Amino acid sequence: MSKYYLDEIDQKILYYLVKNARMPFLEIARECNVSGAAIHQRVKKMESVGIITGSRLLVKPKTLGLNVCAFIQVSLSESSHYPEVIAALKKIPEVVECHFVTGKHALLVKMFCKDNDHLMSILIDTIQHIPYIQSTETLISLDQAIERQVWVGGETESESSLKNKRQK
Secondary structure, three states: OOOOOOOHHHHHHHHHHHHOOOOOHHHHHHHHOOOHHHHHHHHHHHHHOOOOOOOOOOOOHHHHOOOEEEEEEEEEOOHHHHHHHHHHHHOOOOEEEEEEOOOOOOEEEEEEEOOHHHHHHHHHHOHHHOOOEEEEEEEEEOOOOOOOOOOOOOOOHHHHHHHHHHHO
């Protein structure tokens, strides 16, 4: 991704699109006091430099009967075989995220299952049989307290608070 300076208008555009990816460009243009063409050009520029990678439809897993959200911490017997493990995890439809992490475990995998039996089946019959996976530790989410996109639009409250404390 090349360097790109986000000015105030770009930040506003991102703010509105993160809030509602379907918001019409003309409506965003009115909010930003610029033309619809300017919004279109700026969005295309942010896409071309990789700031915006598309928009997507969000589906609530529970509406599909996927009632268990689990995080699997995975330890590898040989970290050099990370690509093969990732390739195998990509074939499991229940896996929605996988992160290479620091700490005791090498990977953090997020998955959605119908119920605990479904989760246990995926763990025992599939994940634990992937070559180079040494061990797993499973955390089941009881509730998702926060779900949001990255912060867009300037200074966060915590940054502002920290700055005020430093100035005193």
